[in-house]
Amino acid sequence: MADKPAQSDMADLPQARVAEKRRSMFSLVWIVPLLAVLIGVWLAWRAYSQTGPAFTIVFATAEGIEAGKTKIKYKSVDVGVVEAINLAPDQSRVVVHARMEKHAEGLLVADSHFWVVRPRVAGGNVEGLGTLISGSYVGMDVGIAKTEQREFIGLEDPPIVSRDVPGRHFVLKAESAASITVGSPVFFRRVKVGEVESFRLEHDGDGVRYRIFVQAPYDQYVTDHTRFWEASGIDIKLSATGLEVNTESLAAIAIGGIAFQTRQDAPATQPAGEDARFRLFARRDAALARAELSVVPMQMRFKESVRGLTVGAPVDFRGVTIGEVTNIRLDIPEDRSQLVMVVLVDIFPDRLQRGRIPTSKEDSKPFSEGAQLLVKNGVRAQLKTGSLLTGQLYVALDFYSGAKPAVVKWDARPPEFPTVPGTFVGVEENVMAISNKLAKVPFDAIGQDLRASLVTLNRTLDTVSRLATTMDRDVSQEIRKAIADMRQTLTGVDRNLEESAPLKQDVREAMREIARAAASLRHLTDYLEQHPEALIRGKPEEKP
Amino acid sequence: MSVPTAARLGFLSCHVCERVTRAVTGAAAPKCPRCGARLHSRKPSSVARTWALLIAAAILYVPANAQPVMITTSLFGTQRDTILSGVAYLWQSGSWPLATLVFVASVVVPLLKLLALGYLAASVHYRSRRNVLGRSRLFRVLEFVGRWSMLDVFVVMVLAALVKLQSLANIQAGPGAMWFGIVVVLTMLASMSFDPRLIWDSVGEDDGRQAGAI
Numbered sequence: 137m138a139d140k141p142a143q144s145d146m147a148d149l150p151q152a153r154v155a156e157k158r159r160s161m162f163s164l165v166w167i168v169p170l171l172a173v174l175i176g177v178w179l180a181w182r183a184y185s186q187t188g189p190a191f192t193i194v195f196a197t198a199e200g201i202e203a204g205k206t207k208i209k210y211k212s213v214d215v216g217v218v219e220a221i222n223l224a225p226d227q228s229r230v231v232v233h234a235r236m237e238k239h240a241e242g243l244l245v246a247d248s249h250f251w252v253v254r255p256r257v258a259g260g261n262v263e264g265l266g267t268l269i270s271g272s273y274v275g276m277d278v279g280i281a282k283t284e285q286r287e288f289i290g291l292e293d294p295p296i297v298s299r300d301v302p303g304r305h306f307v308l309k310a311e312s313a314a315s316i317t318v319g320s321p322v323f324f325r326r327v328k329v330g331e332v333e334s335f336r337l338e339h340d341g342d343g344v345r346y347r348i349f350v351q352a353p354y355d356q357y358v359t360d361h362t363r364f365w366e367a368s369g370i371d372i373k374l375s376a377t378g379l380e381v382n383t384e385s386l387a388a389i390a391i392g393g394i395a396f397q398t399r400q401d402a403p404a405t406q407p408a409g410e411d412a413r414f415r416l417f418a419r420r421d422a423a424l425a426r427a428e429l430s431v432v433p434m435q436m437r438f439k440e441s442v443r444g445l446t447v448g449a450p451v452d453f454r455g456v457t458i459g460e461v462t463n464i465r466l467d468i469p470e471d472r473s474q475l476v477m478v479v480l481v482d483i484f485p486d487r488l489q490r491g492r493i494p495t496s497k498e499d500s501k502p503f504s505e506g507a508q509l510l511v512k513n514g515v516r517a518q519l520k521t522g523s524l525l526t527g528q529l530y531v532a533l534d535f536y537s538g539a540k541p542a543v544v545k546w547d548a549r550p551p552e553f554p555t556v557p558g559t560f561v562g563v564e565e566n567v568m569a570i571s572n573k574l575a576k577v578p579f580d581a582i583g584q585d586l587r588a589s590l591v592t593l594n595r596t597l598d599t600v601s602r603l604a605t606t607m608d609r610d611v612s613q614e615i616r617k618a619i620a621d622m623r624q625t626l627t628g629v630d631r632n633l634e635e636s637a638p639l640k641q642d643v644r645e646a647m648r649e650i651a652r653a654a655a656s657l658r659h660l661t662d663y664l665e666q667h668p669e670a671l672i673r674g675k676p677e678e679k680p
Numbered sequence: 681m682s683v684p685t686a687a688r689l690g691f692l693s694c695h696v697c698e699r700v701t702r703a704v705t706g707a708a709a710p711k712c713p714r715c716g717a718r719l720h721s722r723k724p725s726s727v728a729r730t731w732a733l734l735i736a737a738a739i740l741y742v743p744a745n746a747q748p749v750m751i752t753t754s755l756f757g758t759q760r761d762t763i764l765s766g767v768a769y770l771w772q773s774g775s776w777p778l779a780t781l782v783f784v785a786s787v788v789v790p791l792l793k794l795l796a797l798g799y800l801a802a803s804v805h806y807r808s809r810r811n812v813l814g815r816s817r818l819f820r821v822l823e824f825v826g827r828w829s830m831l832d833v834f835v836v837m838v839l840a841a842l843v844k845l846q847s848l849a850n851i852q853a854g855p856g857a858m859w860f861g862i863v864v865v866l867t868m869l870a871s872m873s874f875d876p877r878l879i880w881d882s883v884g885e886d887d888g889r890q891a892g893a894i
Binding site for chain 2: 171
């Protein structure tokens with residue numbers, strides 16, 4: 137049943153109609169692989185053209201670097217990627233193979249720097265915090281050289297200042313590192329104008345060398361006459377002028393710093409050149425004190441103690457500091473009679489000269505004449521107490537009218553300036569003399585004698601007391617009687633002397649007679665004086 | 681006596697209205713008398729199309745694997761993953777079954793599909809009579825498996841749509857995903873344009889039985 141209709145159907149199946157021949161689809165299909173080829177070629181060409189140069193960076197450690205993931209960034213822009221990390225052949229270092237992107241090819245020049253950016257806290261600021269979560273990356277700083285390079289030595293620490301920041305570097309030499317480290321700020325009039333880039337010991341071990349960077353436009357303030365000093369931490373100084381506390385800023389307290397300034401009386405000059413060298417002074421006053429002043433070393437010989445006198449103490453002329461103590465030592469003179477304290481000082485003669493701008497090279501001749509004149513007029517050096525609180529001494533120059541004549545000994549090395557003993561020392565000597573004399577007084581013996589005398593005195597007083605009692609009892613009665621008798625006598629006398637009493641009459645008569653007798657006697661003597669012969673011849677007859 | 685097939689008996693079946701007609705000998709382009717659709721006993725230029733699509737797929741297979749399929753941007757940086765790097769990551773992190781699955785679905789299957797289709801097309805081209813039944817089965821497997829090789833692309837698309845946390849995390853489909861998708865589509869088109877009946881056309885009356893028996 138199934139076959140039969142099929143057979144019959146098959147017999148009268150219609151013929152397929154014939155259509156006109158169409159263009160073959162053959163060529164159209166092949167467009168697809170052609171397109172694929174084009175795409176493939178384009179992709180390959182693009183991949184090839186975007187592949188930048190490969191280069192290597194040598195680091196001490198590959199900490200934080202991951203092959204295939206760690207990026208190389210310049211100004212936070214991806215310019216390359218780390219492809220592989222290998223140990224160096226001697227296994228002491230790590231060689232990082234990296235590839236630059238094509239557009240950043242020109243950045244690979246001879247003095248480009250690479251470093252690994254990790255989170256770090258240094259120089260008072262926190263950097264690379266983003267790398268805490270995003271992972272480290274390799275930072276780069278593009279050099280200015282023209283020659284290309286493909287092998288680099290990586291920096292262990294990132295450079296403080298990127299090379300495209302305008303400004304200048306300077307080299308400072310200090311005696312010791314103090315508290316200044318890489319990243320410490322550089323101040324100009326307490327404004328932060330730069331940073332310490334690096335520091336290292338001198339090759340001969342003689343000091344520390346800092347390299348600092350001062351940003352433009354502040355770098356123009358650094359001239360050949362600029363002085364640098366450490367502005368580190370808190371500078372607490374106990375000196376003849378009392379207690380001084382100096383600090384530049386809070387940051388400088390924590391991480392130290394360097395400050396600079398140009399002396400106001402310095403001659404105007406051009407800004408200092410790149411990598412100009414300067415000395416780094418320990419303190420501000422030390423930096424600004426000397427400048428280009430000429431220095432005359434002198435010695436002063438004192439016989440008293442110099443306890444309280446420190447190196448750096450001022451040499452003061454009526455309040456003006458004209459020098460400072462540089463050294464203190466003992467000296468035994470030729471005759472070995474006693475020890476002498478030798479105080480070496482530096483005198484800045486320019487400060488003594490009026491109205492003159494000091495020149496760099498000052499002849500010491502005028503100074504020596506001036507000093508000689510001053511000494512002739514009585515100027516002497518003396519140790520004085522600057523602060524009673526601290527007992528610090530300083531060297532004071534002043535006029536002393538009563539000083540013995542002296543001269544500056546210019547032939548001594550260094551020249552010796554005459555001195556007088558300190559006032560405080562003079563008082564001390566007097567007090568000592570008095571106390572010595574007092575010590576010689578035999579207070580013990582005196583006391584014993586005094587006690588004996590007092591005992592005797594006591595006895596004497598007892599006797600006197602008894603005597604007085606006796607007298608009071610016996611003598612007073614007698615005296616009373618004598619007084620009564622005396623009163624009787626006086627009453628009698630009084631009666632006799634009354635006006636009308638006969639005694640008084642008689643006396644007055646007698647007195648009158650005596651007066652007459654005296655007159656006649658005077659008459660006689662007068663006559664005898666004129667006529668002494670009358671004594672023999674008698675009175676001549678009066679001639680009529 | 682050869683095995684009767686529609687083609688050998690001179691019959692054509694309309695692909696649109698299923699009307700069976702007798703072939704016109706010598707006619708270049710027969711048409712269905714009922715609905716007017718073009719009639720052909722085998723898919724026209726099937727092998728050539730298959731080849732063309734296969735070659736295109738094979739070329740694009742290279743960038744599909746070389747370029748990243750997924751770009752993950754997060755706080756921890758940007759990560760560009762190719763299919764193989766993803767597999768390697770899964771393998772290293774211990775997800776071996778998942779790694780195997782991704783590897784098979786995304787690398788092995790497309791590759792096998794390319795090779796298998798190439799083999800089938802070549803065998804048809806050279807009218808091979810060997811292992812006809814096996815080749816038929818192979819084709820059926822290819823058709824079935826082919827659609828699953830888009831797994832990777834699907835995952836990337838879903839992730840890219842889901843993970844859009846701006847700066848925190850962001851997933852983008854890389855160019856590799858596009859090439860990979862094109863490869864999969866091209867291989868599917870290739871397997872569609874391949875006419876499995878061609879496998880059997882070279883088989884004679886006896887061979888067919890033998891082949892079927894084998």
